[in-house]
Amino acid sequence: MLMNVESYKNSLNDGRVVYYRGKRVENVAAHPALGVPVSHASGIYRLQQDSKYENMMCFTDKESGKASIFYKIPQNTEDLVARHKLIYETTRLGRGQFNIVKAIGSDALFALMYVSRRIDSKYKTDYYNRVMAFYRYVVEKDLSLSLAQTDMKGNRSLRPSEQEDPDMYVHIVKRDKNGIYVSGAKAHTTQSIASNEIIVIPTRNMTEADKDYAVAFAIPANTKGITMIARPLKETETTMNDSLSVIGRENIEVETITIFDNVFIPMERVFLNGEYDFAGLLAMMFPTFHRFTAISYRAAMADFLIGTGKLLASYNGVDDKSNIRRNLAVLISYKETLKATAIASSYSCTYDKQASLAIPDIIFTNVGKLFANENYTDVVKNIVDIAGGLVATMPSYEDFENSNEKTYLMKYLAGRKKEETMERVRLFQTLREFISSLGSLYLAGMIHAEGSIEASTMELCRSYDYSSSIDLAKFASGINDKLEK
Template identity: 55%
Template structure:
């Protein structure tokens, strides 16, 4: 027990888990030509905590468990949340702008489960808090990688879970016995499940009494009987295998899967919710609060990457002194810094849960940052395209630069500002093209939908904002009330 080595992590994935990729069963995810990119990216966390130069960023000494991953450090105050922001931010930079969720998303879920199970136990005399604390101990002691399965396939979005014609379109409990529960259904868009050590399942929405069979939360290993994972095509990785300049897609990609639960058994000690429908909604909201804090922390780094590309291209193209280019770059700076400021403000004004003493990121500042990141991402991509120009699309292939007959022409005619290196300019343009082409659908979709849609942030902001002081000011300003706000 203790911190897991990167090699031990890779070896832990060879456990007979059932994975499919492009219609073919994958017998060893660590050896699969495409999916091993997700393995390599996840293993980076373990390599960084082994490295003497980066160890202090990733490891802390826990009073109960000894040296442990900082991702599993329970936040108790605003400073702890700021430290978590820095951990996520720096991890994303080390991942070439791509966040490594293998511990981040799972710890988000664990903290939310600690808070909500404590309340369930208080109201209904259950023992779910004991279960999640034992699970947390197991995770931190063994330094495990986690995936979180929350989003159901949903079927007809206009119908509640119990109203669906096919009752399995939301994950549900189909049987209970003295040993545990049996569940059936599917969860979609699940990041890194094929390369995780445990999969934590959460409800996707609020539930009514008629939906109680769908109010379920638990954790199981990925090799559990009846669990099947169908990975999406990783087109960015497939493309990068033929292009040595497409480094991001080759080394820092994650996989998303459709997970099938074909009458999967879950022992009671791994169950955190089983029919207590009143708490499905609070759990479905508490997890995204932590997870959106994670989102704005890593998205600030994506903003940083876009700034770097934009400024370099402006300099290489000899246009960094043009007013419209300055506006494009300042637009990128504004995007990145609003996200970082939102994360820091969410830490500074954290809400401390009275039962568990866990610090919860401020919901207003978290959702403000998340909403801005969702709504304006494509604007900053437009800024980058404007700076880069047409070569972001029409740049010759990497192979052309290694053909001596062609290379001398490319180095002559693809030069930018006097004194700049045409090969450097071409590689920066190549990364820009990778972000726009093979990675374009991935980044666009996650930046608009991941960690909750635009509408989800709007709903949460509207219902969680404290209007009292604003209304008092309106009454006072109108003369209706003499009470100063």
């Protein structure tokens, strides 16, 4: 059964332990700052209740009836292309800002389906059935999910089991017949405060010595022993009373350090319990699905920048200038390259019979993700070059509310046409918000979120099939007399 917005927000008022700026937050949905990412997340629930978007947001599940399409298990190219369009369009409907609250959890579920089948095959465990039981529960209740993968890591030159403080990686501290107990902490847990359930998976490969760190599970966000410490939402706090800013007041997500202090996980919710030789596979399969999500939402974010750049160039009367065209070409190339790699990844997908799901092509996905990471700063440079200095020095909204100042501002901030002045001002304000109050967040996110530049580089070099390239090199140089592949 699909939840509505009110039911979703009420479901978060469950006694979860959340701190913001040193104070315990009793109800995240009602909090002046944290309520913003909750409201942003609720946009997914709002869209799925809107008949206009029903076909995009919902599918008919054989067991549950109408369900969120984020949880539709991809079976083929068509399903993956539809998922790309879903993430692209919901990002556009979020004013160019990604809405992660079901996307990341479903990415993790698909990875767990794939890996659990292989663990069961080797160790005769029952993980796949547990994963699918949890999946059915999420679909039937229409729950929001967050994913906790990145450990705190401590001394990064040491493996998990070698850390001076064992809690630098989430690990099993006790096992009994009913379940396991875990301690440790995860960083960058996006929208955990706005999620019903938290899925936890390993961040890296493990050795036998690290087996207690090879753990995966799902647990309600209000479980005893879980504490979430939210980052300060400076981009929201600085725009809370700014009538000319929109994104920071309505479309922001929040990350937490998520602490597990001797948390009990019932056995039916445990998906990896010391099988260290599968920790790396799970740590790799989740990013495969999530980087596909990343290039889809980043394409939509680029669409926002293209439109902003084109409008500002037009309002400034310079949209026909060669330097502006070059700037716009960079933005267009960025967006369309990401879309192309997402679609190529869909068409080159592989179907896994064991887990009954389609997997995006790992090479095209990582090519797109690496391109997105390495070229984001160039995108920012070009949009700023289009906008000009006013993107940094635009007066405040209070100045436009003072009638004495407004007369001057409306006169001197006019561009090509006087009747476009306020539209031009709003575009400058929005872009300034994007590159200033949101700037540091996006700069770090576009380089590190969904895996760093190094992570995509490693995956490309590890997964690429070099055989035909090597064969061609041997043939071209005369080492071989004929081309084998």
